[in-house]
Amino acid sequence: MANTPSHPFYLQHHFSDAQQQKDSAKFGMWIFLLTEILLFGGLFCAYAVFRAWNHEMFYNAHLALDRVLGTINTFILITSSLTMALAIRGLQVNKARQAALYLGATLVFAAIFLVIKYFEYEHKIHLGQLPGKYYTYTGVAGTNPHIFFSIYFVMTGLHGLHIVGGMIVIAMMLVNTLRGKYSNEYYTPVELIGLYWHLVDLIWIYLFPFLYLIG
Amino acid sequence: MNAALEQSYLKNPKGLTSWLFTRDHKRIGLMYLYAIMFFFFLGGVFALLIRLELLSPGKTIMSADQYNQAFTLHGAIMIFLFIIPAIPAALGNFILPLLIGARDVAFPKLNLASFYIYVAGALFAIYSIITGAVDTGWTFYTPYSTESTTSVISMTFAVFILGFSSIFTGLNFIVTIHKLRAPGLTWFKQPLFVWGLYATAIIQVLATPVLSITLVLLILERVFGIGIFDPAMGGDPVLYQHFFWFYSHPAVYIMILPGMGIISETITVFSRKKIFGYNAIAFSSLAIAFVSFLVWGHHMFTSGQSEIAAMIFSFLTFLVGIPSGIKTFNWLATLYKGQISFEAPMIYTLSFLFLFTIGGLTGIFLGALALNVHLHDTYFVVAHFHYVMMGGTVMAFLAGLHYWWPKIFGRLYNETAAKIGAILVFVGFNMTFFSQFILGSQGMPRRYYNYLDQFQPLHAFSSFGSFVLGIGFFVMLVYLVHSLFKGKTPGYNPWGGLTLEWTVPSPPPPHNFDKIPEITHGPYDYDKILVKRN
Amino acid sequence: MSEQHKEHILPIKAYLGVAGALFILTMVTVAVSYINLGGWNAVVAVSIASFKVSLVALFFMHLKYDNKINLFIFLIGISFVTLFIIFTMFDTLRRADIYEIKAKPIKEKAHIYERAPDDSTQQSDAAQH
Incomplete structure (x- = not known):
């Protein structure tokens, strides 16, 4: 297939034009995000059920989380979302170098988020505020405080895994951008990972108040 | 050798790697078909072993523990490895793009990935069987699943992986149906099988993630003892059941909806009559998909969930009867005054109508709260869901398999042998499972290795039925394999169908359509267009 | 669909x-969390979070300008999660509303009752075998 304007290199044979392909890709990505929402939805359900049962314990246990670090991480994740959005805008206005810079910044913010998360985890492991049967901390009043920490670790852990997965793909996009693969003609993969990254941010926006602020 | 076969997707391109790395939906569909048929066979072997054990009370051929493993593996294999991917991933993959006049599904690479994810899940399941099997039942209920010493983790992980395969198929189908329909093929000119697959795909993407997170929590519960589902640690096993059935009830409709789609196709073709109530059938698919998310609690009437929840779920369960009834009546009305011909696909279609009606109506019995308490976990439930799953979905799958067989392989099977096979399957099925309705109503509990002497005659009858069923499937295997080598070659349109897959050669060429077709007529306009069989 | 060839x-500045x-x-939302409003804390936190989520979805994820079907999918996701939580809570918050349920072991000697709450599953299993 010749690389002509009517049939560019990225157009697959079963699509009639680039717009149809792009719309399909975005639509497919949104359906994938839908499955992500439902995946975390299960955890939010577990959170809601146990919080309703043990409200006192949840309140006491949430005080054990570091509200300041949580707030800082929220700022960092929102900033990374901003840089991600600006990276896509960079490609839309055909400034690939600018886009690469913003993608790099997104990676840096994501890494800082994980480092802060690591220190939070380490502190909790040190105190024995661990999930389930490994829970040895005694400073939280109320019944079954280990369940709060189970939910905390599963939710933030799954979220953290999503950050790591996103970082790997963003790094790949960064390399491709530097190689000049994307332009304002074709940047669908970056747009898709952008959507994913914003979703990871969205989930944190709910996780943060639920776990750190209201317990 | 005929020209169509030589130029078809089966021979172009040639070579093993061209199959392993194919992005052609037809080849992926075919690989899926072989894989699911293998697991259908494996699950069937476990079923026959179960029935053999239940031939007489006490130990017949296996120990009680082995029996627990046998029914768990039968359930898990049949549900996760056979019936969920059977119609969408195998037949749907093959037929969907042909039905809507597309060259492929929207994301061919994802489609191939979905197949290999399925294979990976299947390997984990086999690994689990080798390393000690599972004895929890296919539902993996806590707290037993957190305590059982069998390989629960590898089996749940297998199911977790299979879930992604299912999600990717669903995602692919939704986008394909939205974006790749041929010009002129409006939503209401789509064949009804497409509507069935669409409704199925919606459930696949909405429900399966919840199963994934449930299984992750179950694995974490086993490995780290996180205590969310473990009553000994303040967790709630009933919550596990909510999580599980939020997926698994809609999953029942993942199984039945595409089957209903196939029935809508075959019943019009073999009645030579326009479908009655197209819109009603299309929308009732979506209605079933939606209602399926509101009724999961009817699996938990005796679990200790609150009485109020039980009442709400019981009431909502009756709603499922409405769209299912609409479909059944429309199919019957389609038959009325049609020119019915009784080829093998039609025999399976009529079997479906008969058996699904029984399965559906007994579902209404079981949805009634007060009655359910008595019938819960008896053979009545076993018979009910086999009438829906096997009498419904498997019959529809077989109808579809026989209907599209000439298209898929470019070969015609022996019609007489197919009729004999279909009748054996129908008779064997009813012998096996109708007796179980009676057993259940007399109080025979399910999942028991032993039983009272008074149940012996019915159990033995059921077991003999299962042997008849097995012979029926064996006959099918023989004539289908025979057809692959010696079968006559069909023309484009052996049944006289009006949908697009019959306008391309059998088997189709690699890119399906030389030119994307323009659609001007409805899929079932038998009243306006005279189609010749060829 | 095919008319809007140019992206918005x-x-x-908008970003x-x-x-x-x-x-x-x-x-x-952090500031409010330091003030005790009783049950209203949760309401305020969820409302602010939802507002933030709408901002991200509408502008960063372009849902405001995108094909409306994507917005529809997003809303479906949120509503099914809500449905899941509400229907589950019909059960978990309403147990023993009508009949009084007395918790009692079905089998008194079953080993799950012998285990102390903080004892691990593994240990008691090991002790048994």
Whole structure:
């Protein structure tokens, strides 16, 4: 297939034009995000059920989380979302170098988020505020405080895994951008990972108040 | 050798790697078909072993523990490895793009990935069987699943992986149906099988993630003892059941909806009559998909969930009867005054109508709260869901398999042998499972290795039925394999169908359509267009 | 669908504005969390979080300008999660509303009752075998 304007290199044979392909890709990505929402939805359900049962314990246990670090991480994740959005805008206005810079910044913010998360985890492991049967901390009043920490670790852990997965793909996009693969003609993969990254941010926006602020 | 076969997707391109790395939906569909048929066979072997054990009370051929493993593996294999991917991933993959006049599904690479994810899940399941099997039942209920010493983790992980395969198929189908329909093929000119697959795909993407997170929590519960589902640690096993059935009830409709789609196709073709109530059938698919998310609690009437929840779920369960009834009546009305011909696909279609009606109506019995308490976990439930799953979905799958067989392989099977096979399957099925309705109503509990002497005659009858069923499937295997080598070659349109897959050669060429077709007529306009069989 | 060939490109200012709003809302929600409003704390936190989520979805994820079907999918996701939580809570919050349930072991000697709550599953299993 010749690389002509009517049939560019990225157009697959079963699509009639680039717009149809792009719309399909975005639509497919949104359906994938839908499955992500439902995946975390299960955890939010577990959170809601146990919080309703043990409200006192949840309140006491949430005080054990570091509200300041949580707030800082929220700022960092929102900033990374901003840089991600600006990276896509960079490609839309055909400034690939600018886009690469913003993608790099997104990676840096994501890494800082994980480092802060690591220190939070380490502190909790040190105190024995661990999930389930490994829970040895005694400073939280109320019944079954280990369940709060189970939910905390599963939710933030799954979220953290999503950050790591996103970082790997963003790094790949960064390399491709530097190689000049994307332009304002074709940047669908970056747009898709952008959507994913914003979703990871969205989930944190709910996780943060639920776990750190209201317990 | 005929020209169509030589130029078809089966021979172009040639070579093993061209199959392993194919992005052609037809080849992926075919690989899926072989894989699911293998697991259908494996699950069937476990079923026959179960029935053999239940031939007489006490130990017949296996120990009680082995029996627990046998029914768990039968359930898990049949549900996760056979019936969920059977119609969408195998037949749907093959037929969907042909039905809507597309060259492929929207994301061919994802489609191939979905197949290999399925294979990976299947390997984990086999690994689990080798390393000690599972004895929890296919539902993996806590707290037993957190305590059982069998390989629960590898089996749940297998199911977790299979879930992604299912999600990717669903995602692919939704986008394909939205974006790749041929010009002129409006939503209401789509064949009804497409509507069935669409409704199925919606459930696949909405429900399966919840199963994934449930299984992750179950694995974490086993490995780290996180205590969310473990009553000994303040967790709630009933919550596990909510999580599980939020997926698994809609999953029942993942199984039945595409089957209903196939029935809508075959019943019009073999009645030579326009479908009655197209819109009603299309929308009732979506209605079933939606209602399926509101009724999961009817699996938990005796679990200790609150009485109020039980009442709400019981009431909502009756709603499922409405769209299912609409479909059944429309199919019957389609038959009325049609020119019915009784080829093998039609025999399976009529079997479906008969058996699904029984399965559906007994579902209404079981949805009634007060009655359910008595019938819960008896053979009545076993018979009910086999009438829906096997009498419904498997019959529809077989109808579809026989209907599209000439298209898929470019070969015609022996019609007489197919009729004999279909009748054996129908008779064997009813012998096996109708007796179980009676057993259940007399109080025979399910999942028991032993039983009272008074149940012996019915159990033995059921077991003999299962042997008849097995012979029926064996006959099918023989004539289908025979057809692959010696079968006559069909023309484009052996049944006289009006949908697009019959306008391309059998088997189709690699890119399906030389030119994307323009659609001007409805899929079932038998009243306006005279189609010749060829 | 095929008419809107050119993407809607937002000015940088718009992105910065949205991010600024998100920062301010985060500070507000953290500040409110230090004031005890009883049950209202949760309401305020969820409302602010939902508002932030709408901002991200509408502007960063372009849902405001995108094909409306994507917005529809997003809303379906949120509503099914809500449905899941509400229907589950019909059970978990309403147990023993009508009949009084007395918890008693079905089998008194079953080993799960012998285990202390903080004892691990593994240990008691090991002790048994």
